[in-house]
Amino acid sequence: MAQKINIQELHENEVKLILALRSTKKASIEEIAAASGLPKDAAERASDWARTKGLISIEEHVSEHLILSDEGKEYAETMLPEKTLLRLIGKEGSPVTKLKESFEKFDIALVWGLRNRWLEIDQGILHPTTEGIEALNSETTDEKILRSLKGSQRIPFSDIDAYRAEILLRRGLIKKTAEKAKTVHITALGEELLPLIEARTHEAAITQLTPELIRTGHWKGAAFQRYDVTLPVPRIYPGKRHFMQQVIEYIRSIWVDLGFKEMTGPLVEPCFWVFDALYQPQDHPARDLADTFYMKVPREAKLPESQVVEAVKATHENGWTTGSTGWRYSWDPAVARRCCLRTHTTSLSARTLAELRNAELPAKFFSIGRVFRNETVDWKHLAEFHHTDGIVVGEGVTFRNLLGYLKNYLSKMGVEKSRFRPSYFPYTEMSCEAEIWNPEKDEWMELFGAGMFRPEVVKPLLGRDVPVLAWGPGFERIVMSHYKVRNIRDLYYNDLGQIREAKLWVK
Numbered sequence: 185m186a187q188k189i190n191i192q193e194l195h196e197n198e199v200k201l202i203l204a205l206r207s208t209k210k211a212s213i214e215e216i217a218a219a220s221g222l223p224k225d226a227a228e229r230a231s232d233w234a235r236t237k238g239l240i241s242i243e244e245h246v247s248e249h250l251i252l253s254d255e256g257k258e259y260a261e262t263m264l265p266e267k268t269l270l271r272l273i274g275k276e277g278s279p280v281t282k283l284k285e286s287f288e289k290f291d292i293a294l295v296w297g298l299r300n301r302w303l304e305i306d307q308g309i310l311h312p313t314t315e316g317i318e319a320l321n322s323e324t325t326d327e328k329i330l331r332s333l334k335g336s337q338r339i340p341f342s343d344i345d346a347y348r349a350e351i352l353l354r355r356g357l358i359k360k361t362a363e364k365a366k367t368v369h370i371t372a373l374g375e376e377l378l379p380l381i382e383a384r385t386h387e388a389a390i391t392q393l394t395p396e397l398i399r400t401g402h403w404k405g406a407a408f409q410r411y412d413v414t415l416p417v418p419r420i421y422p423g424k425r426h427f428m429q430q431v432i433e434y435i436r437s438i439w440v441d442l443g444f445k446e447m448t449g450p451l452v453e454p455c456f457w458v459f460d461a462l463y464q465p466q467d468h469p470a471r472d473l474a475d476t477f478y479m480k481v482p483r484e485a486k487l488p489e490s491q492v493v494e495a496v497k498a499t500h501e502n503g504w505t506t507g508s509t510g511w512r513y514s515w516d517p518a519v520a521r522r523c524c525l526r527t528h529t530t531s532l533s534a535r536t537l538a539e540l541r542n543a544e545l546p547a548k549f550f551s552i553g554r555v556f557r558n559e560t561v562d563w564k565h566l567a568e569f570h571h572t573d574g575i576v577v578g579e580g581v582t583f584r585n586l587l588g589y590l591k592n593y594l595s596k597m598g599v600e601k602s603r604f605r606p607s608y609f610p611y612t613e614m615s616c617e618a619e620i621w622n623p624e625k626d627e628w629m630e631l632f633g634a635g636m637f638r639p640e641v642v643k644p645l646l647g648r649d650v651p652v653l654a655w656g657p658g659f660e661r662i663v664m665s666h667y668k669v670r671n672i673r674d675l676y677y678n679d680l681g682q683i684r685e686a687k688l689w690v691k
Contacts, residue, residue, distance in 0.1 A: 189237055189373070191380045192408070196391065197222055197230035202239060202381050205370040213366050231368050239374035243367045248341040248360055250349060252333045256357035260334040264327065265293035270302060270312055270320045277311035296355075326352060333358065421684045428675060430689040431663055432552055435572050438596050439550035442589075444574065447532040447551040454485040456520040458527055460496055461534040462611040463640040465511040466519045470527070477556050479523040487521060492538055495644035496520075506639040506649070525556035529571040530611075530656050536575065537645040537652070545650065546578025563671045564629060569660050575637075576653040577646075583614050583636060586653040590618060590634060597662050602631075609633050611641045612654060620662065624670055632657035 194202075200220035205211060211219070217227040234240045252260060259265070272278065272287060284290045294310075297303040302316030312320065323331075325348045333339055341349065341360065352358045390397065390408050397403045425433075436446065459471055470476070487493050498504035500515040529551045536549050552572045559565040576585065587604060594602050599620050607617035612635025619628040634655035643649045660672055667686060669675060674682070 189239070189377060191377065194237075194381070195230065195233060197226055198234045198237075198239070199381055201227065201230045201234055201368070202370065202374055202378065205240070205368065205374070206378065210367055210369045213368065216368060228366075231366070234374075238371060239377065241369045241371055243369065245365045245367070247363050247365065249338040249363065250329075250333060250341055250344060250358050251338045251361055252330065253356055253359050256330055256352070257334070259357060260330040264296075264324075264330075265289040266296040266300065266302065267319070267324070267327070269293035269297055269310075270316055273303075273310050273312060275312060275317065277306075277309045280305065280308050280310050283310060330357065424688065426678075426683060427667065427686045427689055428663065431659060432570070434689055435552055435597075435659060436550075438593060439572075439574065442548070442592070444548040444550040447529075447536050447549050447573070448553070449529075449532045449535055449551075451526060451554065451556075452479060452482070452485075452523055453526045453531050454487065454520060455522045455524055456487055456493070456496070457531040457534050458524060460500070460515075460520045461492075461538070461641070461645060462530060463499065463638060464610045465500065465513065466516060467513070468610065475558055476527055477525040477558055479525070482523050484518075484521040485523050487517060488538060492645060493517065493520075499640050499644050503640070504644065506643050508638075508640050510640075526553075527557050528555050528656050529553045529573040530654065533573050533575045533654060534641070534645060537577070537642065540577065540646055542648070546576070546581070548574070548576045550574040561673070563625075564661060564664075566660070566672055566676075569658055569672075571632075571656050571658055573656045574654070577650055579650060581651045581653055583653075586634060586636065586655070587616075589653070590655060590657075593657065594618070594620070597659065598666060599662060603628070604634075607633060607635075609635055611638055612636055613638050618657070620665065622661070622665060624665070624668065629661050631661060 197220075200222055201216055204216045204219040208215075213224060213227050213231065216222070216231070217224045220227065222230065231240060231242060235242055262268075263271075269283070269287065269290065272283060287293065294303070297316070300315070300319070302313055302319055304311050304313055325345055329344055329348060329352060338361070349358070353360060390403065390406050393403060393408075397406075424430075440446070455471070458476075459468070460466070464470065495504060497515045497517070499506055499508070499510060501510050501513065503510040532551045532553070533549070540547060550572060551574075552570065554568060555571045556568050559567050561567060574589070576589070590604070591602075601621035603619050604616045605619065607615045609615045612633075615633065615635035617633050618631045620631050621627075622629045632655060634653075637652040637654050639649045642652050660675055663669070663675060664672060666689075
């Protein structure tokens with residue numbers, strides 16, 4: 185094994201470390217630093233390097249000590265509040281109300297006085313007990329601990345009454361500190377190489393090639409420090425964005441590159457934008473408390489301009505001028521004003537359609553945002569998750585264009601196996617649902633719905649019936665597949681190990 189270590193590869197600090205262990209065979213880091221002339225941190229690093237080469241072993245010891253807190257220092261100088269209270273009431277006792285007015289720390293003193301069974305209350309009068317009188321005339325264990333810490337600054341935890349120490353820790357009068365001590369032992373390999381290491385001390389090894397060495401030519405024939413690049417080194421975790429934030433920025437770039445503009449808006453919306461504007465009847469099951477988080481504050485919000493509201497109302501009741509018969513019920517503006525946490529970012533699509541002007545067509549928009557649903561949490565469902573909605577507005581756009589956009593999106597997201605199947609949504613016709621294959625669970629996972637907005641959605645908001653492609657993908661399940669995460673909750677646990685090990689989102 186000795187032949188595997190090239191003495192020239194040893195750092196000069198490693199040499200000093202081994203030489204410091206020649207006679208003692210073992211020593212603390214502090215002792216090695218004193219014997220070798222190295223600073224303590226340099227001795228620490230040298231010991232880590234030498235350990236990887238098998239020249240030394242390191243034994244770590246953890247010792248716990250107690251020190252006074254700021255409050256503990258105050259009582260060590262004066263007196264514990266419960267002891268002060270004993271002195272104030274004397275042997276005859278004193279009224280509680282009077283003591284409370286005159287003694288600032290009466291409450292905390294009363295609590296600990298009663299717990300120690302030093303005090304008792306009788307008809308509003310506080311009296312000392314037999315134990316209290318004894319405590320008044322002697323030094324208690326707690327006082328001894330505080331006094332000893334005051335004199336020595338710190339004491340090993342094992343030297344203190346463990347029960348009383350735990351009480352003082354809970355009271356915040358003392359604090360526990362942990363110290364790590366390292367003992368370095370030279371190994372058989374280290375001892376075997378000692379003669380060679382001692383011989384090397386007669387050579388001046390060059391650790392850095394400087395301009396001066398080159399100019400003078402002193403580098404010729406000199407011994408150079410060698411470095412073994414195959415030795416293990418500590419892992420470095422550079423700063424980086426959380427992988428979910430990386431995904432969000434990546435998705436944003438996908439849509440921006442395709443010429444889409446981003447939509448933004450509030451998390452709390454009136455039901456008008458979340459449901460009514462999307463031609464969802466006010467008695468639809470999706471509006472039930474089982475699915476939607478309704479707000480107590482604010483309970484209601486203002487509706488948009490009356491022209492849009494009246495068009496939506498008429499569409500719900502009788503179809504307005506859309507060619508539909510509507511839902512045939514009496515539309516209630518109070519229900520539309522009710523506030524909720526948005527259940528999808530399609531509310532932003534509705535807002536955008538209401539603000540669009542004919543001169544701005546054709547137009548493409550997307551959004552990325554958090555949405556909320558009162559879901560039963562399981563391996564693939566959360567009550568809070570992300571949506572990335574999109575709409576394309578313009579004459580001549582077709583369902584085939586919609587599938588093209590979605591296939592392009594899924595492809596850029598790294599999805600290898602996906603499918604579209606017919607589906608139903610109250611506000612689109614034709615409609616479809618995208619699914620991706622989850623190899624971990626060996627099943628298809630629903631990903632998002634898509635379709636072409638019905639005239640009952642478009643005409644009341646835009647003023648005329650124009651084809652509008654619409655979709656609302658979530659992307660947590662894609663991220664789960666990419667990072668081999670089996671439970672959607674793991675995406676947001678912020679486990680430091682998971683975040684460090686997660687590869688950068690690169691597609």
